[in-house]
Amino acid sequence: MPIDVLIKDKATGGLVLALLVEDVEPSEVAKAEASWRPVREAAVRSLRSQGLTDAQIAGHLQHAHWDWIAKTPLISLLAFKCVGIKYQDEWQGLALLQSGTKFAGLAPDRGKPLIYVDYLESAPWNLAGFVEQPKYGLIGFRLIEYAVRYSQAEGFFGRVGLLALPQAEEFYENGCRMLRVDEAGEHGMAWFEFTREQAVAFLGGGG
């Protein structure tokens, strides 16, 4: 059953009721990718026309190359869960979560399983880097909120971890108040984590 969640309509500043879908089917992931890709590609073309090199564009739009269709073979596996937020019949965000495949790096639960946020993306029309006037906000926040609740349901006490692209560090560190674990970073990305205490504080914050 989809879950009602509130997202922000940036045009009005008000909250609107969207649906969070817990198990997004591969065909729906393909629909999201089909609607998001042209927006991503248009943003890349725009930067290229302004004279930016591919390396500079990759620095500005760090996930412009993501392809959700390539991830669909994983979705049927037990360790993976794809969740998404839908509003006005359009996918506004997706997250690919893994259960128990990675472990906490922070005390007091170091070595205990957590929910790993493998990928999380808000639709490109919601992101300032891709469009001049983003449509909806709180998408990433609601998906992280779900990851914490999923962690609790799995018996992981809200523990969540992820590797953040540099452009997303501000959101996870200051927006969600996740803790950076310096020694756990990989591939030039920083590792952020919710301990069980941080998870409770995050949910209590309410967004």
Next chain:
Amino acid sequence: MSAKRTMTLNLSDAEMAALEELAKKKELSKTGVVRQALRLFQLVDFRLERGEKIVFEGDGAKKSELLVL
């Protein structure tokens, strides 16, 4: 978050001891340990069937490939 079904699991003393130790160490229920084990087994099998390898890394250059039969 989804409906659950029940089964009886018959384990040897050693297997039950290992299950209980893991449950205590990871702060999971015994059911939780079995569920995580199943997820990892399925994921490992999926990746091996795609021609990937499992490698464990330790300190320094220590690296060993795990052969799963």
